[in-house]
Amino acid sequence: MKYSGYLIDMDGTIYLGSEPIPAGKRFVDRLQEKEIPFLFVTNNTTKSPASVQNRLANEFDIHVESKLIYTASLATIDYMKDDVKGKKVYVIGEAGLIDLILDAGFVWEEEKPDYVVVGLDSEVTYEKFTIATLAIQKGATFIGTNSDKNLPNERGLVPGAGALISLLETATQTEPIYVGKPEAVIMEKALDRIGLSKDEVLMVGDNYETDIRSGINNDIDTLLVLSGFTPKSAVPSLPVAPTYVIDSLDEWDFDK
Known part of the structure; x- marks a missing residue:
């Protein structure tokens, strides 16, 4: 076909x-x-489409427009815009997720956000998990960017976003909405x-x-x-x- x-x-x-x-x-x-x-x-939510575009060009000699790169971060933003629950959000993730969400008009809120979004975060801390857990318990919609439990790298199969999300699922007894x-x-x-x-x-x-x-x-x-x-x-x-x-x-x- x-x-x-x-x-x-x-x-x-x-x-x-x-x-x-x-x-x-x-x-x-x-x-x-x-x-x-x-x-x-x-x-991958750790990099913005522009960063991915640059990496493709500089490392792999592949030249595309950034609009041709659709990440789980963008899909998460599109989901929240359609859901229209509110604009307050708390995010566990890296710049490729947090910056895009805030640039899309969402507002950072730790006490009582409308959404808790969790992606891969190589610098995640117990305090971040605590803030997210309490927010979900107060009624925030729990969104997981993707369910990947592991990521392959040169060291082996390291924890992925799904592993972090599973911890919060256990702590809150709440199933996330997966996007990726x-x-x-x-x-x-x-x-x-x-x-x-x-x-x-x-x-x-x-x-x-x-x-x-x-x-x-x-x-x-x-x-x-x-x-x-x-x-x-x-x-x-x-x-x-x-x-x-x-x-x-x-x-x-x-x-x-």
Whole structure:
């Protein structure tokens, strides 16, 4: 099937940590040459789209407009704007999350916010968890940017945003609203951004649990590329098969 647009994961698909995946760059180059619409969709909330844009250009020689980078931070903002509960927010996260939320018109509040938003925070403290716990107990809507329990880096599988969110879920006995992949929120907002329907796009990624599940759970065709998180050995036992599985993005034919 020929697709009108592509939703694309980044880490493990276009690059792997600090290492480039050459086939990933060639994949983006081919999309640009063919003028096929695409949108990078990432659960990473630590960097702004502009920062990601600069990193792609400077480290991987991939040149795109920042509007083509849709992060879980932006999806969280879009969700809160639609929810219209209020503008007061407390955030556990880094600059790529906090700055974007405040720039979008939300106001910092620790005592009784309308929302508590939790993303990855490499400098999280007990006090931050305490403030968030008390706010949720007072009725703040509890939002988790994504459910990733671990993140792969050069040291191994380190705690992800989902691990921090799980601590607060235990402390408050409150289930969060998850926004990032594989949830419907980020996928529906990404489709709005790219201006295409579910049956017109292909979700491309290396992680079955986030990227591919985001397609399967939301009726979007999927392309699993075996360049990152999910190994080839796991493919035969996946509970629901991806639409396509390839070893390298070089194998993908846009015209088939």
